[in-house]
Amino acid sequence: MGALFTLVGVLLGIGLVGYALSRLAEPAAKQAVSVNLKTDVNELDAPESNNAAAASAASIDAVSSQKDAELIENLNRRLPQTQCAQCGYPGCRPYATAIINDGVPINQCPPGGDALIEELADFLGVEAIPLDTDKGETKPAQLALIIEPDCIGCALCIAACPVDAIVGASKYMHTVIASQCTGCELCLPPCPVDCIELRPVPVPLHRWQWPKPA
Amino acid sequence: MNNTLKLFISRLTSKLPRGKQALLPIAPDGGLALARNKPGLLPVAVHIPELALPDQLVFPLTDYAKQIMCAEVEVGASVKTGDRLAKGIIATASGTISAIESRAIIHPSHRNVPCIVIDVDHTVSDDPKTLPPLSVPTVERLEQACISGLGGAGFSTAHKLRIAKNTPTPIHTLLVNAVECEPLISCDEALIRSDATAIVTAIVSMMQLTGCAQCIVAIEEDKLDAAAELSQALLNYQTALPVNSNDSPITLMPVSAIYPSGAEKVLVQRVTGLALESGERAVDRGIVCLNVATIFSAWKAASGYPLLSRIITVAGRNAKQAVNVRVRIGTAVAHVLEHTNNLAASTTARVRVGGPLSGFDLLDTSVPITATTNCIAIEPIATPTKTGACIRCSQCSDVCPVNLVPQQLHWYATADDLNSAMRFGLDSCIECGCCDVVCPSSIPLTATFRYARTGWREQQQQHVDAELARTRFESHESRVVLREQEATRIREHKKTQLASADNAIGDALARARARKNKR
Numbered sequence: 068m069g070a071l072f073t074l075v076g077v078l079l080g081i082g083l084v085g086y087a088l089s090r091l092a093e094p095a096a097k098q099a100v101s102v103n104l105k106t107d108v109n110e111l112d113a114p115e116s117n118n119a120a121a122a123s124a125a126s127i128d129a130v131s132s133q134k135d136a137e138l139i140e141n142l143n144r145r146l147p148q149t150q151c152a153q154c155g156y157p158g159c160r161p162y163a164t165a166i167i168n169d170g171v172p173i174n175q176c177p178p179g180g181d182a183l184i185e186e187l188a189d190f191l192g193v194e195a196i197p198l199d200t201d202k203g204e205t206k207p208a209q210l211a212l213i214i215e216p217d218c219i220g221c222a223l224c225i226a227a228c229p230v231d232a233i234v235g236a237s238k239y240m241h242t243v244i245a246s247q248c249t250g251c252e253l254c255l256p257p258c259p260v261d262c263i264e265l266r267p268v269p270v271p272l273h274r275w276q277w278p279k280p281a
Numbered sequence: 282m283n284n285t286l287k288l289f290i291s292r293l294t295s296k297l298p299r300g301k302q303a304l305l306p307i308a309p310d311g312g313l314a315l316a317r318n319k320p321g322l323l324p325v326a327v328h329i330p331e332l333a334l335p336d337q338l339v340f341p342l343t344d345y346a347k348q349i350m351c352a353e354v355e356v357g358a359s360v361k362t363g364d365r366l367a368k369g370i371i372a373t374a375s376g377t378i379s380a381i382e383s384r385a386i387i388h389p390s391h392r393n394v395p396c397i398v399i400d401v402d403h404t405v406s407d408d409p410k411t412l413p414p415l416s417v418p419t420v421e422r423l424e425q426a427c428i429s430g431l432g433g434a435g436f437s438t439a440h441k442l443r444i445a446k447n448t449p450t451p452i453h454t455l456l457v458n459a460v461e462c463e464p465l466i467s468c469d470e471a472l473i474r475s476d477a478t479a480i481v482t483a484i485v486s487m488m489q490l491t492g493c494a495q496c497i498v499a500i501e502e503d504k505l506d507a508a509a510e511l512s513q514a515l516l517n518y519q520t521a522l523p524v525n526s527n528d529s530p531i532t533l534m535p536v537s538a539i540y541p542s543g544a545e546k547v548l549v550q551r552v553t554g555l556a557l558e559s560g561e562r563a564v565d566r567g568i569v570c571l572n573v574a575t576i577f578s579a580w581k582a583a584s585g586y587p588l589l590s591r592i593i594t595v596a597g598r599n600a601k602q603a604v605n606v607r608v609r610i611g612t613a614v615a616h617v618l619e620h621t622n623n624l625a626a627s628t629t630a631r632v633r634v635g636g637p638l639s640g641f642d643l644l645d646t647s648v649p650i651t652a653t654t655n656c657i658a659i660e661p662i663a664t665p666t667k668t669g670a671c672i673r674c675s676q677c678s679d680v681c682p683v684n685l686v687p688q689q690l691h692w693y694a695t696a697d698d699l700n701s702a703m704r705f706g707l708d709s710c711i712e713c714g715c716c717d718v719v720c721p722s723s724i725p726l727t728a729t730f731r732y733a734r735t736g737w738r739e740q741q742q743q744h745v746d747a748e749l750a751r752t753r754f755e756s757h758e759s760r761v762v763l764r765e766q767e768a769t770r771i772r773e774h775k776k777t778q779l780a781s782a783d784n785a786i787g788d789a790l791a792r793a794r795a796r797k798n799k800r
Binding site: 143144160228229232246247249272274275280 | 347348349390731739754
């Protein structure tokens, strides 16, 4: 019986010490964050500061910002590169930047769909969440096609294409370079004569896939 | 695992209640020891009959990788034998181009692709010798004569030799592949039996072209007549050599008749003991591996004959007449069946191209034969078998000639975990179908691997496409920024110009005022 009491006592003691330590550590962590933010401000306001402490903090900051840049780059390479802006950012890299810098959720990319969310969750070590369907639905790959007799050569779609996949000149017919079109649909709204259609991507013979056996 | 243990296990597992065979013919080093004299295969004849020229020839406008090419002729044009139709395609008979249209071709997708159709003009003399003869074959001539691999993949021989020339490893060995994978196919055997002396001459000229110091001719040990005739021809060649020349650099090497010894990767291992790694080619180890029929047609090309026809084995359990026949490239499969007395038999059977194990069924026999069509098999319609669960009997791993673990690959492929499947060597799979034969649960293993492999290839292509889109987006963005900067600069410049112009006007006014005041 006595031994049991001693055991309980020891366990309680360990628990208390652990709690106290965690309380002590908490403000320290908060402090570190605020220092980090301050150095940010310092760097912006006075880049040639002579303060040694600020300088070392700035170098730490530079390292962390470089790490962030690498993270953004790695994240960007996982995005589908449709550049469709359905996520609310003007392209895949801006969205990747927003995920890292502003903590934007990872479920805003309809072309990537659930597979991408799973991959990003795996990569960032966060929980996978269902796709935000307000941004759009996941569709099969598609391709823009200009109905050439209807094109008036206004060049508005050329300016709208994020990957320069439309060729043409003012008052001359335009056409889409099929191998470079991402099917982002950004050329549709500016067209004044609605001569652009989206078609499913044709599968050429050399990219044909064997069906999955039942 | 030692051989005794392996044999013991294979005997043990073959007694499973759901097993297909009483004793599975798994060879100790992997592969299947299948009986060659299957019903339907007659003894190989020495004389190879030439099939009657059809009224129409069809040439698919695809290269070996199945990329669509552009036709270099127009509808209505008349062509002569040997005229170029597109890159790597020549007219195999004279006639008129009647159409360039979508037609069914030999491909597992059963899709239609653009084809050139020639209405054969039987009246005009049809000389197969269309090129000036050369004393020694050159790579350019092989290209001109459209010589491509007649074994299976159909890779351009000229291109293969150029690759061999440009690899860092110097080429030392020419490996002549006279091993026919499938137990049914005997077109190479027929070729050797028809003229073994010419084959030896062709091999010697190919050695000169590739610059190989030695040559190994691999042939199955059960092709007794062909091996004997080839060996005699080699002996004749050696005795004719001057006395002071080196030892004969050509070695005839019999290999055991185990399917699939004819696959390049397996053959290199069986003959030289070198195990090629995933993605590694024989040329990376200094070996040029060429099919015996390819070497023969390359030699014929040097004497002025482009590749117009090939030998095809028409056989199978349901074949009325099994025969090796020389067929003009572009001839419809149905025409071959008709003229070999097999058309009636084929209506109640399935027609397979490329042999019973590694081939696939045709839906439409109007498809034209190509340089890679080595066999038309007429096989009974298979009753669908019920697929069971994998019982981990490991017979698939025992039989795999390239030392993979199909049971594990299957697990990953069905779960679409393609990265893991690739880690387990999916890319090394030669799709021989041995694992399908031995599987007691009748799991369609090869079909699953084909699916996974093409899926993986598509995934990689999508990554490449995404990378292109990313770089294009980035250059687009930087251009937009540059344009904005330029616009701002021009705006600022105009402002300053205007400001200075304002001053000029002010100054002029002041001068005018001053003049007025003077007066």
